[in-house]
Amino acid sequence: MSVDTTGFLALLRREILRFLRRPRNTFLPPFITNVLYFSVFGVILGERIDQIAGVPYILFILPGLVVLGAISNAFENTSFNIFHGRWNRYIEEVLTSPLSYGTMVGAYVLAAAIRGAIVGTLIALIGAFFTDVGVVRPLYLVAFGVVITALFASLGVVAGLWADDFDDLTMLNQFILRPLVFFGGVFYSLNELPAAVQQVSLLNPMIYMVNGVRYGFLGVSEVDPNASLAVLAGLTVVVLAIDVALFRRGYGLAE
Amino acid sequence: MEPAIEIRDLRKSYGDVQALDGVDLTVPRGSFFGLLGPNGAGKTTFINVLVGLVRKSGGEARVFGHDVEDDYREARDSIGLAPQEFNVDRFFPISEVLEHKAGYHGIPRERAAERAEEVLKRVGIYDKRDTRFDWLSGGMKRRFMLARALITEPDLLILDEPTAGVDVQLRHELWDTIVDLNQRGTTILLTTHYIEEAERLCDEVAILDSGRVLDVASPEELMDRGTDDVVIQLRDEPTAVPDFTAHDDRIESVDLDGTRLVVTARQGGLVAPDVVSLLDEGGHEIVDLEIQRTSLEEVFVEMTRADEDGRATPEVASR
Numbered sequence: 001m002s003v004d005t006t007g008f009l010a011l012l013r014r015e016i017l018r019f020l021r022r023p024r025n026t027f028l029p030p031f032i033t034n035v036l037y038f039s040v041f042g043v044i045l046g047e048r049i050d051q052i053a054g055v056p057y058i059l060f061i062l063p064g065l066v067v068l069g070a071i072s073n074a075f076e077n078t079s080f081n082i083f084h085g086r087w088n089r090y091i092e093e094v095l096t097s098p099l100s101y102g103t104m105v106g107a108y109v110l111a112a113a114i115r116g117a118i119v120g121t122l123i124a125l126i127g128a129f130f131t132d133v134g135v136v137r138p139l140y141l142v143a144f145g146v147v148i149t150a151l152f153a154s155l156g157v158v159a160g161l162w163a164d165d166f167d168d169l170t171m172l173n174q175f176i177l178r179p180l181v182f183f184g185g186v187f188y189s190l191n192e193l194p195a196a197v198q199q200v201s202l203l204n205p206m207i208y209m210v211n212g213v214r215y216g217f218l219g220v221s222e223v224d225p226n227a228s229l230a231v232l233a234g235l236t237v238v239v240l241a242i243d244v245a246l247f248r249r250g251y252g253l254a255e
Numbered sequence: 256m257e258p259a260i261e262i263r264d265l266r267k268s269y270g271d272v273q274a275l276d277g278v279d280l281t282v283p284r285g286s287f288f289g290l291l292g293p294n295g296a297g298k299t300t301f302i303n304v305l306v307g308l309v310r311k312s313g314g315e316a317r318v319f320g321h322d323v324e325d326d327y328r329e330a331r332d333s334i335g336l337a338p339q340e341f342n343v344d345r346f347f348p349i350s351e352v353l354e355h356k357a358g359y360h361g362i363p364r365e366r367a368a369e370r371a372e373e374v375l376k377r378v379g380i381y382d383k384r385d386t387r388f389d390w391l392s393g394g395m396k397r398r399f400m401l402a403r404a405l406i407t408e409p410d411l412l413i414l415d416e417p418t419a420g421v422d423v424q425l426r427h428e429l430w431d432t433i434v435d436l437n438q439r440g441t442t443i444l445l446t447t448h449y450i451e452e453a454e455r456l457c458d459e460v461a462i463l464d465s466g467r468v469l470d471v472a473s474p475e476e477l478m479d480r481g482t483d484d485v486v487i488q489l490r491d492e493p494t495a496v497p498d499f500t501a502h503d504d505r506i507e508s509v510d511l512d513g514t515r516l517v518v519t520a521r522q523g524g525l526v527a528p529d530v531v532s533l534l535d536e537g538g539h540e541i542v543d544l545e546i547q548r549t550s551l552e553e554v555f556v557e558m559t560r561a562d563e564d565g566r567a568t569p570e571v572a573s574r
Contacts, residue, residue: 002361003361006358006361006363006364007358007359007360007361010357010359013358014347014355018346085344088342088344089341089342090343092308092338093343093352093356093359093403095306095307096307096308096334096336097331097332097356097359097360098327098328098329098331098332098360099359100328253308254303254308254310255309255310
């Protein structure tokens with residue numbers, strides 16, 4: 001194995017172990033939250049709501065909940081680990097090593113994307129206890145899963161480098177990420193909104209992620225899944241390039 | 256062969272503050288090199304430029320011929336750093352922290368585990384291998400910092416205040432370990448507040464103050480610039496003593512207090528025999544003689560104080 005691969009795998013492994021070894025912090029919260037979502041929104045409320053886009057409400061919200069869990073966990077993993085490493089300075093163990101900047105970013109992002117994918121899968125499994133979950137377009141589901149977790153893991157890198165305090169991360173999560181998700185078509189169909197609001201909603205990138213994953217599970221989408229996938233993949237590449245450039249410049253890392 | 260460290264006109268500024276103000280320095284391969292300076296002299300900034308934690312504002316810095324920015328991977332691979340501040344991953348047990356660090360340097364997992372065992376034994380904390388860093392005592396933390404610097408078998412070991420806050424016994428143990436490494440060919444760069452440490456260990460020291468190198472010399476050469484006291488106890492109180500200063504311009508002053516004669520001179524050890532023979536010729540009987548060598552610490556304080564005075568003058572004049 002080459003020196004580069006060994007270095008990459010060492011950092012990747014460390015980042016994965018960090019979340020695997022504290023399941024109460026990483027897997028238990030989304031488990032409980034999603035059991036509550038499916039019970040309250042899916043079962044209790046869902047029974048009083050008509051079908052949306054031709055599917056029962058509980059099935060309609062499932063892809064959105066998967067997206068919500070996957071991206072917030074991917075984002076949290078990179079943003080928290082990088083910020084925490086800066087805060088306690090142990091990120092210097094990585095920074096003073098011969099890993100290339102691209103390798104550092106790659107390992108942080110992949111570990112976070114894996115966490116996002118595990119949580120997303122966990123949520124789909126919870127959903128399967130409440131309703132029959134099928135996967136109509138598995139390739140699309142995998143493609144969207146990879147792209148959105150990688151995108152939010154890469155965005156988390158920027159956040160982790162930018163934050164000066166733990167409050168900054170909480171603020172990003174509460175005031176930016178969460179509203180985008182809630183207005184991103186997780187709980188309602190775009191068609192139910194007035195035309196003007198629909199147009200504004202199309203500026204929310206979350207719409208494309210939720211619909212893409214919904215297309216994977218149910219085979220229905222309110223926007224073109226191929227265009228969504230292309231735009232999201234392009235965005236991911238751009239954010240990854242920004243991550244590497246920030247590491248190279250030492251933004252938030254070096255004086 | 257390329258020197259271990261080669262620095263030309265290195266600069267680092269933070270706004271108006273010049274942390275490094277045109278540093279030139281060469282650290283030969285295999286040497287035990289000391290970097291001395293008061294707090295805020297720029298020692299840690301200097302080290303951090305080499306490992307990539309500080310981006311230089313100007314000048315050149317090479318480690319074994321590798322530019323620290325253009326060839327950062329090669330430069331960093333050759334350095335083992337034990338910083339002054341504890342910057343350790345506190346989530347994992349210390350043996351795993353070492354294995355991770357080895358991994359980043361491309362050492363395969365099995366070999367990394369062996370290396371971790373070796374270095375933990377070497378610094379004497381192998382029985383704490385499953386403990387997290389936070390649960391180590393202060394002395395063990397210092398030992399661990401050295402272990403982490405050694406895990407990658409570096410050609411250049413940089414120790415930033417390695418014995419800060421450790422007891423005498425541990426200090427000597429750490430000294431023994433690094434002297435041994437140096438004898439096996441590892442280049443050592445040491446910064447320290449304990450001047451005695453530099454005096455005892457280093458082949459060469461650079462005195463750094465306010466971001467500039469004031470001097471580079473061996474501790475002996477530096478000490479020769481200070482004055483020693485040759486203290487002589489005479490049997491009888493003399494009525495007069497020979498004019499020593501006329502015989503040797505290294506002698507700076509002579510002080511007689513009853514039967515106690517103190518001759519203050521540069522290179523006191525070389526001056527003492529002449530003083531003794533002059534006294535002998537004059538018929539004075541000597542009962543005791545002691546040479547009080549100046550310490551590197553005194554020379555250091557003198558140099559950095561002189562530098563401060565030198566810098567203070569134009570500022571005052573400009574007001």
